[in-house]
Amino acid sequence: MDIEAIRAARAREQDAASLVQLAEPTIFERTQTAVDDGEIDTDDAVQLTTELADERAGKLLKLASFRAAGMAVNWDGVTDQERALVEDLVARLEEWRDSVTPTTEDSDD
Numbered sequence: 752m753d754i755e756a757i758r759a760a761r762a763r764e765q766d767a768a769s770l771v772q773l774a775e776p777t778i779f780e781r782t783q784t785a786v787d788d789g790e791i792d793t794d795d796a797v798q799l800t801t802e803l804a805d806e807r808a809g810k811l812l813k814l815a816s817f818r819a820a821g822m823a824v825n826w827d828g829v830t831d832q833e834r835a836l837v838e839d840l841v842a843r844l845e846e847w848r849d850s851v852t853p854t855t856e857d858s859d860d
Contacts, residue, residue: 752785754792757799764806770828777830778803807833815840819848 760778763771773779782800785791811833814824819841826834 752781752790754795754799757782757791757796757803761799761803761806764803769825770807770810770833772828773830811837812840815844819844 757778760771760773776784779800782791782796786793786796811829814829815837818824818837824837829837
């Protein structure tokens with residue numbers, strides 16, 4: 752694994768409106784292996800993977816927001832770990848929305 756592969760993955764993610772499909776093992780997993788094996792500089796790997804993760808995070812938040820609003824979402828390019836994150840965010844968004852939404856009481860008084 753070379754640092755250019757991480758840069759290329761980040762550039763693809765940055766240029767795409769939706770999530771880019773990550774090959775298995777993901778760029779994050781391959782980068783960790785390359786760092787562990789001393790193939791790439793740790794600081795560069797951390798910076799680039801953080802940038803890639805941040806790009807994806809924005810798109811994942813958007814998916815969660817749409818899903819919490821009851822809209823259909825496109826799961827293309829979403830990893831299993833990211834899908835779990837989105838579902839957790841959806842639950843939290845729905846819980847938050849319920850906590851700030853006034854309740855109506857049906858009473859015959």
